[in-house]
Amino acid sequence: MTVIKDRAQYIRERLTAALQPVQIDIVDDSHHHAGHTSARGGGHFQVTIVATAFAGKSLIQRHRLVYEALQDAMREEIHALSIKAYTPEETGV
Amino acid sequence: MDVLERIKTQVESNPIMIYMKGTPQFPMCGFSSRAAQALRACGVEFSFVNVLEDPEIFQNLPRYANWPTFPQIYINGELVGGCDITLELFERGELQKITKEAVANTPSKKSDA
Numbered sequence: 001m002t003v004i005k006d007r008a009q010y011i012r013e014r015l016t017a018a019l020q021p022v023q024i025d026i027v028d029d030s031h032h033h034a035g036h037t038s039a040r041g042g043g044h045f046q047v048t049i050v051a052t053a054f055a056g057k058s059l060i061q062r063h064r065l066v067y068e069a070l071q072d073a074m075r076e077e078i079h080a081l082s083i084k085a086y087t088p089e090e091t092g093v
Numbered sequence: 094m095d096v097l098e099r100i101k102t103q104v105e106s107n108p109i110m111i112y113m114k115g116t117p118q119f120p121m122c123g124f125s126s127r128a129a130q131a132l133r134a135c136g137v138e139f140s141f142v143n144v145l146e147d148p149e150i151f152q153n154l155p156r157y158a159n160w161p162t163f164p165q166i167y168i169n170g171e172l173v174g175g176c177d178i179t180l181e182l183f184e185r186g187e188l189q190k191i192t193k194e195a196v197a198n199t200p201s202k203k204s205d206a
Contacts, residue, residue: 059178067161074161080124081162083177 018069042079109139124176
């Protein structure tokens with residue numbers, strides 16, 4: 001079993017490898033949920049990701065691409081993930 | 094009944110369904126709370142399942158539509174998404190439209206004009 005020390009960095013690496021984003025921001029919100037027992041140790045993160053891979057895709061398809069890239073981590077390491085997924089055209093990057 | 098069959102029956106017999114932690118009145122998670130609030134703000138009737146009270150659904154819903162998190166919102170039997178998508182659709186005015194259409198197109202729930 002892999003022990004992941006820095007989960008935000010891990011999310012960044014996985015999403016960068018899978019989606020080649022032009023921009024990616026990850027906020028670790030886990031400390032806001034320290035008393036949240038149902039999280040069972042998993043972290044809370046906010047991801048804002050801008051990638052051409054999202055072009056022509058619906059919101060649900062975009063979120064699925066993000067979840068697929070993180071699949072194994074979604075089970076234990078990540079309790080909650082807030083996703084904002086844009087194309088470069090949508091953000092004007 | 095098999096749990097996946099049970100979920101299928103629930104989402105197909107309720108035009109708007111949210112699987113959430115807690116209830117719309119007493120949500121137990123911020124994401125579930127926000128998604129349920131958006132549905133309430135649409136002014137339509139919707140159904141909910143408190144996944145914290147149904148361990149079998151809690152365990153198996155993620156594989157039903159291959160979606161790993163809660164809440165999950167289904168309209169006309171189709172997964173619309175989780176909290177982020179529901180709120181984004183609400184901000185765009187699309188959630189109001191699709192929920193009203195879903196309720197209007199359901200014969201058993203159609204209210205008399």
